[in-house]
Structure formats: structure tokens, C-alpha cells
Amino acid sequence: KAYGKPYDWGKNDFELGSSLGRGKFGRVYLAREKRSKFMVAMKVMFKSELVGGRVEKQVLREIEIQSHLKHPNILRLYTWFHDERRIYLALEIASEGELYKHLKRAPNGRFEDQRAAKYTYQVANALHYCHLNNVIHRDLKPENIMLTVGDDVKLADFGWAIHAVSNKRKTMCGTLDYLPPEMVEGHSYDMSVDQWCLGILCYEFLVGSPPFEAADTEKTYEKIKKLNLIFPKHVTAKAKHLISKLLQKEHKSRITLVEVMQHPWIKENVAHPG
Numbered sequence: 001k002a003y004g005k006p007y008d009w010g011k012n013d014f015e016l017g018s019s020l021g022r023g024k025f026g027r028v029y030l031a032r033e034k035r036s037k038f039m040v041a042m043k044v045m046f047k048s049e050l051v052g053g054r055v056e057k058q059v060l061r062e063i064e065i066q067s068h069l070k071h072p073n074i075l076r077l078y079t080w081f082h083d084e085r086r087i088y089l090a091l092e093i094a095s096e097g098e099l100y101k102h103l104k105r106a107p108n109g110r111f112e113d114q115r116a117a118k119y120t121y122q123v124a125n126a127l128h129y130c131h132l133n134n135v136i137h138r139d140l141k142p143e144n145i146m147l148t149v150g151d152d153v154k155l156a157d158f159g160w161a162i163h164a165v166s167n168k169r170k171t172m173c174g175t176l177d178y179l180p181p182e183m184v185e186g187h188s189y190d191m192s193v194d195q196w197c198l199g200i201l202c203y204e205f206l207v208g209s210p211p212f213e214a215a216d217t218e219k220t221y222e223k224i225k226k227l228n229l230i231f232p233k234h235v236t237a238k239a240k241h242l243i244s245k246l247l248q249k250e251h252k253s254r255i256t257l258v259e260v261m262q263h264p265w266i267k268e269n270v271a272h273p274g
């Protein structure tokens with residue numbers, strides 16, 4: 001083979017194993033690279049479905065973005081390839097699957113401060129790395145965050161969301177809850193949309209549901225624009241301070257990801273951040 005030219009991987013390099021989960025656009029299998037015996041999570045998508053869903057460009061953008069991102073809290077996309085009918089993504093394995101199902105299964109459907117703060121810190125760290133690489137995730141939510149066997153989170157799915165069929169959020173507008181005001185109002189937006197989403201995520205970790213959840217689209221938009229933030233009494237003052245500093249209507253008033261990682265609520269609840 002020509003040296004210097006990256007090896008072009010194909011499906012014959014891998015043995016597919018059991019199914020790890022199913023999403024809107026395909027299934028995920030445990031897979032092993034034959035020569036090295038390296039294990040991956042192989043996401044297999046049908047081109048016909050992607051074209052139907054008009055998301056093929058997003059998958060290609062995701063591949064372009066994610067294959068260049070290397071960070072301990074971002075799920076690695078090792079390689080990808082396609083045959084006449086399917087596209088394959090060879091992904092890092094996060095054996096605990098989607099964080100969403102762990103949130104639903106936690107006592108009272110919410111995380112304690114230590115766990116919520118640890119995951120908030122790790123997501124802020126991953127987002128900070130993305131922003132340093134001019135990547136805006138824009139679709140942050142518990143379904144797009146994977147959990148490892150070591151209880152660390154991995155940001156995933158830099159394209160469009162897929163949902164594991166079992167614990168899919170009931171209403172397909174789950175993403176809607178996370179939309180910042182500037183996106184609801186169709187205004188221009190910048191990197192700080194991720195800070196807004198991190199605020200929604202942190203709230204959902206501590207409360208078990210997003211702050212502006214409502215019965216329908218219109219009501220959710222109204223609550224986002226009105227920004228009436230109500231905290232249950234178990235949420236501590238420090239946590240409320242951090243979330244309120246992220247859920248600012250004015251993008252420029254949102255605290256930075258570095259300030260999130262240094263916030264007293266994080267310092268107090270995360271053993272050794274960094």
C-alpha cells in the first residue's frame with residue numbers, strides 16, 4: 001500500500017457483534033477490527049433513510065467535525081466508510097449508553113449535586129474544547145451525551161440527533177426545550193448558544209426535567225422568551241446562581257465556559273476538576 005496515504009477502512013475490516021441500540025437513522029452494533037481486535041461501536045445507517053430524512057449533508061458535516069475532535073469528554077469518531085446502501089460510523093464505545101436513561105432511572109429522576117456538578121464540569125470542558133476549535137455543538141441534551149463504564153460523560157452526535165428507541169423522549173420536540181431565545185426568535189446566534197444549552201442541561205440534571213417544558217410548542221416558546229425560571233426548593237443557592245448566569249437572554253451576559261468550570265458550585269461538588 002502507498003505509505004503516507006491513510007488506510008481506507010471498509011466493512012471487511014470489522015466483525016459485527018450484538019446490537020447496542022437503535023435510533024431514528026439506523027442501529028448501533030458492537031464491532032471488532034479483525035487485525036488489531038480493537039472494539040468499536042459501529043453505527044450503521046441506510047443511505048435511503050438519510051436521503052429521505054434530508055440529513056445526509058449533516059452526517060457528512062458531523063463526520064468532518066467529529067473526526068478532528070480529540071478530547072476525553074467527546075465520543076471519538078475513529079473512522080467511517082460506506083458501501084452501496086449504507087454509511088458506517090466507527091465510534092468509541094461508551095458502554096453505559098445514553099445519559100438520558102440514567103437520569104430517568106436515578107432516584108426522584110434527578111442527580112445529586114456531586115453527580116450533576118461532575119457531568120456539568122465535563123460537558124463544559126468538552127464544549128470549551130469545541131469552541132477553541134470553532135465548533136458549536138448546538139444540540140446539547142441528555143440523549144446526545146454518552147456515559148462510560150468509569151462514569152465519565154462523552155459528548156456525542158455532532159450532526160442530527162438519533163434516539164435510542166427505548167428511552168426516546170416522549171415528544172419529538174425534546175430538543176425544543178433546549179432552544180435559546182435567539183434561536184426561538186430566529187435571530188443570529190453564536191458560540192454562546194452552547195452556554196444556554198448547558199444551563200438547561202444543568203437544570204435538567206438537578207430537577208429531572210427542563211425549566212421551560214410545556215404541553216405544546218407555542219407554550220414552550222412563550223416560557224423560553226419570558227424566561228421565568230422556577231427552581232424547586234431542593235436546588236441550592238450556588239446551583240441556582242450558576243444556572244441563572246447561563247440562562248441569560250442576552251448572549252453577552254452568559255458566563256463563559258471557563259467561569260463555569262471555576263464556579264463555586266462546581267469547586268464545592270467536583271473532587272478534583274481537571
Ligand SMILES: O=C(O)Cn1ncc2ncnc(NCCc3cnc(NC(=O)Nc4cccc(Cl)c4)s3)c21
Binds near residue numbers: 021091156
Ligand atoms: O446507547 C446507544 O445508542 C447505543 N450505544 N451503546 C453504547 C454506545 N457507545 C457508543 N455509541 C453508542 N451509540 C451511538 C451514539 C452516537 C454517536 N454519534 C452518533 N452520530 C449520529 O448518529 N449521527 C447521525 C446519524 C443520523 C443522521 C445524522 Cl444527521 C447524524 S450516534 C452506544
